[in-house]
Amino acid sequence: MPPTKSVVITGASSGLGLHVAVELARADWHVVLGCRAPERGAAAAALIRERSPAASLEVLEMDLASLDSVRAAASALATGGRPPLHALVSNAGVQVANGVRRSADGHELTFATNHLGHFLLIRLLLDHVAEPGRVVLVSSGTHMGPRHSFGFPAPVWADPALLADPDHSPMDATGRGGRQRYATSKLANLYTTYELARRLGERRITANAFDPGLMPLTGLSRDYPTRIRRVYEALGAFSPLILTFPGSRRRPRPRKGQDQRGGHHGGGSASGLRNRKADDPVGSVLTAHGVVRLMWQV
Ligand SMILES: NC(=O)c1ccc[n+]([C@@H]2O[C@H](COP(=O)([O-])OP(=O)(O)OC[C@H]3O[C@@H](n4cnc5c(N)ncnc54)[C@H](OP(=O)(O)O)[C@@H]3O)[C@@H](O)[C@H]2O)c1
Numbered sequence: 001m002p003p004t005k006s007v008v009i010t011g012a013s014s015g016l017g018l019h020v021a022v023e024l025a026r027a028d029w030h031v032v033l034g035c036r037a038p039e040r041g042a043a044a045a046a047l048i049r050e051r052s053p054a055a056s057l058e059v060l061e062m063d064l065a066s067l068d069s070v071r072a073a074a075s076a077l078a079t080g081g082r083p084p085l086h087a088l089v090s091n092a093g094v095q096v097a098n099g100v101r102r103s104a105d106g107h108e109l110t111f112a113t114n115h116l117g118h119f120l121l122i123r124l125l126l127d128h129v130a131e132p133g134r135v136v137l138v139s140s141g142t143h144m145g146p147r148h149s150f151g152f153p154a155p156v157w158a159d160p161a162l163l164a165d166p167d168h169s170p171m172d173a174t175g176r177g178g179r180q181r182y183a184t185s186k187l188a189n190l191y192t193t194y195e196l197a198r199r200l201g202e203r204r205i206t207a208n209a210f211d212p213g214l215m216p217l218t219g220l221s222r223d224y225p226t227r228i229r230r231v232y233e234a235l236g237a238f239s240p241l242i243l244t245f246p247g248s249r250r251r252p253r254p255r256k257g258q259d260q261r262g263g264h265h266g267g268g269s270a271s272g273l274r275n276r277k278a279d280d281p282v283g284s285v286l287t288a289h290g291v292v293r294l295m296w297q298v
Contacts, residue, residue: 003030003056006085008077008125010064010118011092013040015218016138020089022048025055030083034062034073034092058082064092064117066104074124084130090118090189091138097178097223100166107164110178114185116164119192126205133205137193141211142183150214155184163188178223 007024011017012033025031025048035041041059048055062073077085096110103112122135129135145154153176162168163184171177171184193209200207217236221229 001028003028003083005087005130006030006032006083007087007089008032008034008060008085009089009091010034010062010121013037013044015220016212016215017089017091018044018047020091021057022051025057026052028056029087030056030058032077032082033057033059035059036061036063036065036069036092062121063104064121065094065107065109065113067117067120068104070117070120071124074121077125078128085125085128086130086132087134087136088122088125088129089136089138090122091136092117093138093220095178095182095220095223097175097182099178100169100173102166108166108169108181110181111160111163111185111188114182115160115188115192118189122192122196129205131204133203135196135205135207137189137207137209139189139193139209139211140183140186141213142179143187143190149183152183153180155187156180157184157187160188175225 007029009017009021009024009031012021012031013035021031021033021044031048033041033044035044038059038061041061045057045059048057060073060076061069063069092113094110094113101109103109103116105112107116118137122137126135140149142149142152143155146152156170157163158170162170163181169181171180190209193207196207214235216232221232224232
């Protein structure tokens with residue numbers, strides 16, 4: 001049977017985004033691979049087809065660090081020609097840990113990619129999301145500070161205009177400043193999710209922030225010094241043990257009968273936040289396949 005629902009996944013060329021694309025293609029979604037480099041998108045599509053020959057896929061060029069590119073991708077998505085768009089997974093991410101870099105628009109690159117590009121994409125696509133729908137923002141646990149997040153420095157929140165402007169940012173150009181910028185961009189994902197959930201009102205679209213936990217073997221640490229990347233590689237080899245590190249043990253299983261929905265039902269939705277109230281319908285889906293599980297109710 002041809003797919004009846006489409007999902008857009010940003011950063012689908014590697015890491016988590018690619019795995020989510022594999023699983024959703026297998027689950028008969030039409031998968032739009034949002035990738036900044038068409039050749040990496042094509043390679044991802046080929047890999048997915050190797051695993052699921054009947055997969056329904058398309059590669060859409062989308063550079064989250066360019067607002068014009070995001071606008072162009074959003075208008076291509078609004079024109080139709082595919083099953084209705086029921087889900088958006090805002091997954092693409094970078095962590096500039098080496099100096100300060102700027103996006104095509106001159107904004108600080110980590111904040112631009114992780115927050116600004118996705119914020120614009122969601123705003124432009126929201127009216128085109130069919131009900132029931134789901135918007136997932138892949139965030140992290142780094143907003144919780146070093147004790148709960150593998151020693152990661154806590155975010156430094158400020159007016160988003162300052163966070164976007166490297167010349168006026170409260171964070172410096174050191175590696176620590178780079179990690180603070182990453183944590184801050186992920187906090188922005190959480191704030192966006194809460195506000196989105198509030199604004200969705202009665203629409204049957206849920207918003208979730210999703211923390212995948214520590215994934216040491218993805219490309220996210222590509223900007224780190226070699227010695228740190230080696231530590232990550234070693235951690236990857238012992239991945240089951242990683243669950244014992246502080247900041248990694250944040251994968252509560254859904255309790256029996258617990259709703260996996262977020263959004264307007266709970267006044268916000270941020271899977272991965274600790275200390276959720278027992279009746280909070282969020283914070284329930286935190287496994288590596290959590291994004292895919294979230295889709296079951298769409
Ligand atoms: N790894 C972890 O421990 C961890 C923990 C918590 C949260 N996360 C989050 O999980 C998400 C996925 O990261 P990952 O670990 O899977 O890392 P990854 O392997 O580096 O994947 C990141 C993806 O984002 C894409 N991307 C980067 N900049 C982009 C841009 N300007 N426009 C479009 N796509 C862009 C990359 O594309 P290219 O192939 O073109 O580079 C790649 O497909 C991120 O949001 C990250 O913050 C990761």
